[in-house]
Amino acid sequence: MMIEQLITSFIAAAGFAVIFNAPKNALIQCGLVGMLGWLVYTISTINGVDAVVATVAASILIAVLSQLCAKIFKTPIIIFTVSGIIPLVPGGLAYDAMRNFVENDYNMAIQLAAKAFLISGAIALGLVFSEIINQVIRKSRWKKSQVRSN
Amino acid sequence: MDKKAITKVCLLAGKLMLQSGAETYRVEDTMIRIASAYGVLDAQSHVTPTGIMFSMGETEPTNFVRIDKRSTDLYKVTLVNSISRNISSRSLSIEEASNQLKMIEKQIHAYPNYIQILAAALASGCFTIMFQGQWIDFIPALLVGGLGFSAMIYFHHIVEVRFFAEFLASSIIGLFAYFFVYMRIGVELDKIIIGAVMPLVPGLLITNAVRDLMAGHLVSGLSKGAEAFLTAFAIGAGVAVVFLII
Numbered sequence: 001m002m003i004e005q006l007i008t009s010f011i012a013a014a015g016f017a018v019i020f021n022a023p024k025n026a027l028i029q030c031g032l033v034g035m036l037g038w039l040v041y042t043i044s045t046i047n048g049v050d051a052v053v054a055t056v057a058a059s060i061l062i063a064v065l066s067q068l069c070a071k072i073f074k075t076p077i078i079i080f081t082v083s084g085i086i087p088l089v090p091g092g093l094a095y096d097a098m099r100n101f102v103e104n105d106y107n108m109a110i111q112l113a114a115k116a117f118l119i120s121g122a123i124a125l126g127l128v129f130s131e132i133i134n135q136v137i138r139k140s141r142w143k144k145s146q147v148r149s150n
Numbered sequence: 151m152d153k154k155a156i157t158k159v160c161l162l163a164g165k166l167m168l169q170s171g172a173e174t175y176r177v178e179d180t181m182i183r184i185a186s187a188y189g190v191l192d193a194q195s196h197v198t199p200t201g202i203m204f205s206m207g208e209t210e211p212t213n214f215v216r217i218d219k220r221s222t223d224l225y226k227v228t229l230v231n232s233i234s235r236n237i238s239s240r241s242l243s244i245e246e247a248s249n250q251l252k253m254i255e256k257q258i259h260a261y262p263n264y265i266q267i268l269a270a271a272l273a274s275g276c277f278t279i280m281f282q283g284q285w286i287d288f289i290p291a292l293l294v295g296g297l298g299f300s301a302m303i304y305f306h307h308i309v310e311v312r313f314f315a316e317f318l319a320s321s322i323i324g325l326f327a328y329f330f331v332y333m334r335i336g337v338e339l340d341k342i343i344i345g346a347v348m349p350l351v352p353g354l355l356i357t358n359a360v361r362d363l364m365a366g367h368l369v370s371g372l373s374k375g376a377e378a379f380l381t382a383f384a385i386g387a388g389v390a391v392v393f394l395i396i
Contacts (some may be wrong), residue, residue: 015273094386
């Protein structure tokens, strides 16, 4: 059960990297980032964590991994984050919401749309959060080295 | 140094990145970095999804580039990024940089269409499994997803109206998913459709929009959000039309 989720999320993330024309030597890393993010998400949701919280946790992990990959392979971070977050993106929810809208079930539609919006906000929050941590670490190091040079 | 040449290089680099789907702040950052590497320290750039404004200092003329077509081509973003790194480390002259950027501009996508369609098909099948679908629905989702994605590529070529291609592609997805379930090759219509629709869903746009808003790029964030909303609406409507007819 878990293994099939791992394999499918790897293929899905790498497949999206191909759709987005990512460089060939980054495909495996993209797949791995997506797989680990999805792993965190599924494990948290199976254990009863709310989907939004699980998404934040997964996207923080994705952002940290992507930053590592970007540092190591000297490529823009967007390559890894984009294909990594694809499994988390609430495409199914957005589709469900739209379907309910056109079937005139507005109550359900608004509920689903709000949830889709919250989850996409959670993805962005996770990505920005790790960037902030990175900046804080870098700036505090900079201050230390400045103190030393003084 | 020749300010016209510097402006040209900056604008070309920015245009390439924006057309290939780089983040707004990265485009602005790259342009200003290139300018400062060539000795222009007071360059200003303002980037929105549909245009780039760039000027050096107060007395120089401001330049503007209109962006019509946007796609996602991360390979180009990587190439432009490495050129801007080389410029920053002062190992690339203006002529060389401009030549290399023009080479990138002429380049076509890194992967041919059939590989992209194959990847989309595989991803669709996998998404069906990831959303707790059954393995029996893997093959239908794979076929329908590949078909929908190739339909979108085809309609993007022949239809100028942006959201119509997504609309038509998702109605094709809905139609064929219904067909497979009707023929009893697939079981759950919803799971097949969700998996097959995933390659069309503007997931990147939604997330980039929220991210731009948080980073203070309000114009870019709102316009990307509008684009994402319209695309999602087109997809939902395309599938819904099939449900209404059948």
